[in-house]
Amino acid sequence: MGLGSLRDDLNPLQRFGYEVRQVRKGRKITQGRLASGTGYSVAYVSKVESGKVMPSPKFARGCDHVFGTNGLFERLHPNAEGNAPEWFEPYLNLEREATAILDYSSTLFMGILQTSDYARAVIRAAHPREEPAEIEAKVDSRIGRRRVMERKNPPILWVVLHEACLRTLVGSKKVMHAQLERILRFAESPQVTIQVLTFNAGAPPSHLPFTLLRHRDKSMRLYSETPYRGHVADSEAAVSDAEATFDLLRATSLSPDDSLSFTRKVMEEYDT
Template sequence: MDDARMANPTLRQRQLAKRLRELRHDSGLSIAEVAHRLLCSPAKISRIETAQRRVSLRDVRDLGRLYGVPDPTELMALAKDARQQSWWQEPEEVDFRPLTGLENEAVAITEYETTTIPGLLQTEDYARAVISGVVPDISPEALGERVDKRMRRQDVLRKATPPRYWVLLDESALHRHIGGPAVMAGQLGHLHELARLPHVQVQVIPYTVGAHVGLDSAFMLLEFDEPAGLPDTVYLDTLAGQIFQEKPGQLRYFRELLNHLRSVALGPSESAGRILQRQAKFAELAH
């Protein structure tokens, strides 16, 4: 395992959460019982065990003692690494946004998007137009930082061993005028080029499908190999915040959704043709 992976705070936080959850189960204690003994709320223990809260070194020490861990060295090391900052987490940010860290550890990513081109496939101009449209009052400085982060996030597709990336894209994303015709022409050309990479596959779900099971539910499935020590995870970015789901029943539901979406989508070759058709239309409008 290389140093970059070892220092990944998202990976370490989720590994720590998984380990603490296992230790509690092995101890035969409920979340309520642990909270009572440590004089804290059950919600705090639950957030720690689901990696929604960065745990303090003191909490790790106390939990280790409660669970009868003879040598807390491993737990403390995980906790220290989980508290490190990475380029996607600025010091002033309150929320720890783990998506980028998970993308960098995943061996496969399957993404379904309903309205825009996915962030991993966006051009800089398109990303700027999307972000400024969603957050109209954003300052130029903040906009520049967010665009830069989105571009750097795309490095995951250029790694020596990149994840398999499968995109299911509703056709509406090819038609929506974001940033103007020139920006859209550039974006769709970029999308077509990336779809030709051996580890990237793009399928378009055409308008003619009509209503379907994923019509209003964009999401991402991230899959991990055994050494990562992480469960496969579904990520949803909503107005209410980021949601991570990893229970077997939840994963089964979203995998069924993906199977259905794949079955109604155009094949990769037809999808590439549809993308080029829309690019030509936007290029024509731009001139």
């Protein structure tokens, strides 16, 4: 049995759930059997079918296995970034098209740089009541952002990391060691520059994280966050102030070479 007629009134998340439900019922498969076959709970299947939760890629592959649909649901899977909150979508669109990304991370590493285990620990801390499958969907979404650095012409990425990013124990020592190891590998790319702003540098020019994104038309956008949501600004005054702050951050940080040596030293401390 094929898919039902497409519903124009549904967003991609709802459409995926609708098609799962249609095929499941057409094959006379219960939610319990689908849950067992995909390795998820009945509650999770119900939420996916009602369009309330982003299905993980693993769940999509599991549907194909249970239904025998030969990769159909994996292809139908909504863009993983659809799991991001609505207010974050403008930033993701800008990130995908950026020619340069200038980021200041004050406490946690930016999403592009995160390992799966680090992202999982961060997301679990922010969403302690969500089911493991929902956490994994968010992890998949965040890790998917790496693709921007894997495209044919990746953007220039210049990141200033406050030492707090390196010192804040996220997950475990093992998780942090792997995270810092990833930072060092990332910095091997000619497109990537990493600098560390140490505690010894004193009060930082900014205590809040922010990101500047430049595009092909030379325009610049500023992304900043409050505790509950993010905001994209393109006003000349806001962007100019952020550029000046980023210049100060770079000037007061360790050099790129010294930053990598410092990062390597902190990474080795997590071995003890």
